[in-house]
Amino acid sequence: MQRVLGDDMAEGQRPEIEWRDGGVPVATRFDDPYFSLGDGLAETRHVFLAGNDLPGRFRPGFHIAELGFGTGLNMLAALIAWRGADVGGALRYTSFEAFPMAPGDVATALDAFPEARAVAEPFLEAWARGDRRFAIDGIEVEVILGDARATLPGWGGQADAWFLDGFSPAKNPELWGAELMAEVARHTAPGGSAATYTAAGFVRRGLAAAGFAVERRPGFGRKRHMTVARLEHSG
Secondary structure, three states: OOOOOOOOOOOOOOOOEEEEOOOEEEEOOOOEEOOOOOOHHHHHHHHHHHHHOOOOOOOOOOEEEEEOOOOOHHHHHHHHHHHHHOOOOOEEEEEEEOOOOOHHHHHHHHOOOHHHHOOOHHHHHHHHOOOOEEEEOOEEEEEEEOOHHHHHHHOOOOEEEEEEOOOOOOOOHHHHOHHHHHHHHHOEEEEEEEEEOOOOHHHHHHHHHOOEEEEEEEOOOOOOEEEEEEEOOOO
């Protein structure tokens, strides 16, 4: 998940983290966990993979974009799904992150998910080197540092699927505003999609105004609803 930062911070800055409930990293500024207190990997698969109809839509050159890189768990879940789908070639993955986690914190967080941790070592090595663009078997990753409101408009890419994984809209509303949702739409390929764990009304309205057909679906665990969206036209 991503937090926004002030205009004077063009590059990433380490987040302030508190560890709770036996190893769940919580962003103290927002009092919000980086992943589900239940099973973060299962939540990623329910919300972001199934919410974007993945792996069924995978094809050569498929491109996922994300707001909020966090621990890299979503990226690793996508990699596992891509390898399992046996599409061939590499999945493209671009993430926008204001506050990149320290390598040691990332490794500690991923220890809670043995399946993800089992494929994480090349990523952890690249992250520890300070690499924000790296390729490992099956995936090409770029993590763009800075406030997404400033960095996304200048991005030249288009995604087939978006993982909208900022902190709670109630605590971090800037990352869910209508202008940013319009930028998400502008950087979505025709027929592309987006998914998020939140069903907040203003988020759904922002996506709809940007040209997405928006649907509310059952959420993960204790969350009653989530949001999925398919691009109809650019707003």
